[in-house]
Amino acid sequence: MRHGHSLANQEGRIISAPPRGLVAFGLSPHGRAQLDALLADWRWAEPQRILHSDFRRTTETAERVAAHFGLTLAAEPRLRERYFGEFEGHSDARYAEVWARDARDPARCQDGVEPVTQVAARMRSVLDELERRHRGETILLVSHGDPLQILLTALQERALSRHREREPLAPASVTPLLASR
Template sequence: MSNTFLSAGQGWCNRYLLMRHGHSQANQEGRIISTPERGLDAFGLSPDGHRQLDTLLPQWQWPTPTRIVHSDFLRTTETALRVADHFGLTVQAEPRLRERNFGIFEGGPDSRYPDVWARDAEDAEHGDNGVESVSSVARRMSGVVAELERTRQGETILLVSHGDPLQILLTALDGRGLSRHREQIALAPASVTPLSRNVSPP
């Protein structure tokens, strides 16, 4: 993936904030919900997730977003709408920011995540058990940033997505091997991570 990114000297047109959705009903139940069939209309924010946003938004410590782009899953949509309501903004759904598809593990216990991540560490291209490959996630996530870089300028854009996709995006933009995405510090629910200007834009 590293050869798809520009050199750092070319700089960024926009500022980006990466946000993982708040604690969700899937988190609460310890279930993997990764397909549109389940994730678009169900498994939204849990009561804990709403409380996280109740605390986070009045204490917002990052630049104020001018645009919010979000995964169209219910948990990310609800998160984006809470932020948008706080800042008086509208939201833009973007399917490329969706959760990674975990194949046959869909609907099952989240204790299966480590099995997938161990295989990721061996091969970023694997699609074992119908799981979406790390490289596929990296392409679609970085494609969103690349399009925003082409079409927007001088904005502060909040991207609301999911844990695995955001960690994979950060790994890709950092120019490190995608199989190392779990070396990224895990992003907590409702956390906000500014995208460093030290990494190269796609």
């Protein structure tokens, strides 16, 4: 699940550094309303466990879902936002520059931006661990748009340079995955 619409989305700002993302830029009023509507019309399997990025926007999203289902939740730092380095705090219009570089070389680190290959590896490590330890459970992961796009691309075994060719994940959207056999 991608977090609900956040104050960073509302302001059109890139917030990817833990010092800012952990304590500020939680859900916007629109994001809270999105989650209320989503939970009122939940169409997916009921989660038995919730893991979330420890950023404020994902924590607030996970808390609302956990309260709805009467679950506890666990922070998982590997589900954090992709770090956008020198673009931190800038307009989200700057994402296009990073994504154009990703398409040329997903392993390259430039301007301190976390490489796509590194994001894929940390996100995939969460899934691999969950499949070993919690096979058969329905687990909701709450993360961020870019890391989830990258993870879904990796799971489809597509070139990571193509992660932006996927339909962007909307705030407060759920993408079901089935465990590998």
